[in-house]
Amino acid sequence: MDTIQTPSVSATTTVVRGSAPVIEQVSTKQQMKLFIDFPHDLYSNDPLYVPELFIAQRDLLTPGKHPFHEHSELQLFLALRDKKVVGRIAAINNRNHNAFNGTNDGFFGFFECIPDLTVSNALFDAAAEWLKKQGLSTIIGPVNFSTNETCGLLIEGFDSSPVVMMTYNPPYYIELIKAAEMTVNVTLIAWQVTAEAVEDKPLRMMQMLENRLAQRNIVIRKINLKKFDEEVVKIREVYNKAWDKNFGFVPMTDNEFAYLAKDLKLIMDPDLCIVAEKEGQIIGFSLCIPDLNKVLIKVRRGRLLPTGLFKILLGKSKIKGVRVIALGVLEPFRKLGVEAVFYGRVIKEGRRKGINVAEASWILEQNDLMNSAIQAVNGVPYKRYRIYEKAI
Structure with missing residues (x-):
């Protein structure tokens, strides 16, 4: 399996509907590597993109490495087309969040995807299905574990790079989210x-x-x-x-x-x-x-x-x-x-x-x-x- 080289993402990127991807659960070190590296290829022509450190992302997502996994679970998914990675997502069951807030929420995070509604919908469906099997009734995101970590979909301010520990995404992600029939939970502001x-x-x-x-x-x-x-x-x-x-x-x-x-x-x-x-x-x-x-x-x-x-x-x-x-x-x-x-x-x-x-x-x-x-x-x-x- 290889990651796919994509054109530069920009405000003018056209969202399409392609053929259905294959969705795989991440269970091997090779799949984990593909999961972490996919954004580097997706944003390969984007001068504003800031890569996450591989070792930090690996430890964050690996049970036994990061303390989140001591109380909660997640499942990582890859979307593949012609054996090439075209998207990724994490389904997150944050047990401490639900215990503290008295809720039954599930989360999605670490979402990255080519401008293709078929791929994004398949990823959201896979995450939602896993969360439902965990007995959860809502999917909320993007949240990378909780609001204690990075969270939020960028909707304004695409003309500069993100600062440390803040998220970044191309404008077309807004369309992908809307196509999945998600509604706004909350809006966050970054002040300069x-x-x-x-x-x-x-x-x-x-x-x-x-x-x-x-x-x-x-x-x-x-x-x-x-x-x-x-x-x-x-x-x-x-x-x-x-x-x-x-x-x-x-x-x-x-x-x-x-x-x-x-x-x-x-x-x-x-x-x-x-x-x-x-x-x-x-x-x-x-x-x-x-x-x-x-x-x-x-x-x-x-x-x-x-x-x-x-x-x-x-x-x-x-x-x-x-x-x-x-x-x-x-x-x-x-x-x-x-x-x-x-x-x-x-x-x-x-x-x-x-x-x-x-x-x-x-x-x-x-x-x-x-x-x-x-x-x-x-x-x-x-x-x-x-x-x-x-x-x-």
């Missing part, structure tokens, strides 16, 4: 803030707010990498409490959070990772990471060898873009100015380091509080994503 446009108000207010917070014994500081493991435990507790009412939220297990933290530590800039602490307990945090995609876009087919690792090591220090990946405060401490100090610290450190652009993502379209706060520093909503659903 540039160094030239950013509002100075948070900087002017920052010291005053920090002094006021100090009177409440609340201290704002950067993360302590020398006590990283201790910090991670405290931050996990905040994450699982501060985000518990968000759309699709599912608490991360100890192992899942530790796995993510270990990966983030490799690229983390401690000056841009800030916590709010009261009497030794972390009550809020802001996590901002360098946009590693600026380097990964140059790593051919996501391989670290023979040159990929050197490109990452050499390029990491030159990155001038960041992503604000999380910013949250425990409910009793909200609206005291902690969030504003976080914004001020990020702006101040970003300027000192020569950062010229930041993305704040993702934020629910109906989250007026967060969207207004970013708009107040002259942020622009430059990409939108959607998650869809359908009863099965």
Whole structure:
């Protein structure tokens, strides 16, 4: 079996209906390799595409490698035509999500497909059938495990590459989703803030707010990498409490959070990772990471060898873009100015380091509080994503 070479995907790509593909469940290492590598061929002529690291994707999808598999299941599918891969999808039974939310949801993720409705419909049908056999009643996606990982179908903002840990797809995927009769579940926004446009108000207010917070014994500081493991435990507790009412939220297990933290530590800039602490307990945090995609876009087919690792090591220090990946405060401490100090610290450190652009993502379209706060520093909503659903 070989992957198929496809023409450059673009806004003008025509969706067709071809012959029925063969759908195979992924069960071998060779099939797994084909599953992971298919996007590299699908986007081979797309200059905005950023390849995922092969080793990271393999571990993410392999039971025994990633802690998601300790509590939930998934099944990967390949679509083949003339023995060549033309599409892929994952059907996901996230047991922790359903237990926490009291739902009976199934998910699809890792969806990639040529512009062919026959292929996409066959993939969605295969995923839905597997989920039904698991006793689930809804298919929701694209969600790559949960909202704790990458999720959402890009619907606006096709003129730039995705930032680190954000999804990317060609415009014709919207048509493929609609043809599968899925409806919109939720819309997500990615905001862009540039160094030239950013509002100075948070900087002017920052010291005053920090002094006021100090009177409440609340201290704002950067993360302590020398006590990283201790910090991670405290931050996990905040994450699982501060985000518990968000759309699709599912608490991360100890192992899942530790796995993510270990990966983030490799690229983390401690000056841009800030916590709010009261009497030794972390009550809020802001996590901002360098946009590693600026380097990964140059790593051919996501391989670290023979040159990929050197490109990452050499390029990491030159990155001038960041992503604000999380910013949250425990409910009793909200609206005291902690969030504003976080914004001020990020702006101040970003300027000192020569950062010229930041993305704040993702934020629910109906989250007026967060969207207004970013708009107040002259942020622009430059990409939108959607998650869809359908009863099965």
